[in-house]
Amino acid sequence: MGNNKRKHARYDSLNLLSYVCIDSEGKEWNQGMGRTLNISESGLQLETHEPIDTQYTLLISVGIEDDLVDIKGNVVYTNRGEEGKFEAGIEFSEVKPEALVVLRQYISEFHGQFPE
Numbered sequence: 001m002g003n004n005k006r007k008h009a010r011y012d013s014l015n016l017l018s019y020v021c022i023d024s025e026g027k028e029w030n031q032g033m034g035r036t037l038n039i040s041e042s043g044l045q046l047e048t049h050e051p052i053d054t055q056y057t058l059l060i061s062v063g064i065e066d067d068l069v070d071i072k073g074n075v076v077y078t079n080r081g082e083e084g085k086f087e088a089g090i091e092f093s094e095v096k097p098e099a100l101v102v103l104r105q106y107i108s109e110f111h112g113q114f115p116e
Helices: 097-113
Strands: 016-022 028-039 043-048 057-064 067-080 086-095
Touching (some): 028 097, 057 097, 086 097
Antiparallel strands (some): 016 028, 016 057, 028 043, 043 086, 057 067
16 A cells, blocks of 8 residues: 555545536536545545546535535546446645534544544
8 A cells, every 4th residue: 555645534424515616717617416435624535426527626515414514625536436426536725714613523523433
């Protein structure tokens, strides 16, 4: 296995989300639904029915327990996953302070249950 270049540990987590793909000029190109496969303070892996091109930035709304967390992120890669679905790696580029509080609390609870 290669070296892990991630800043933060990722935790397996299935959360529903919606996303909007925007280009470098801020124009919307596509939107859809998916779910997280894992999540950290700096990124997530999502599963969708359609591939998401790495040229896009995503505006993501993730349902985390009773909260809706809005995050902006860059698509780092897209691969074909299992059963005809697609997996994309997202690196967060913008997380509002209130969203970061919810995200950190959620991850902290995971870390307490499943320490590395």
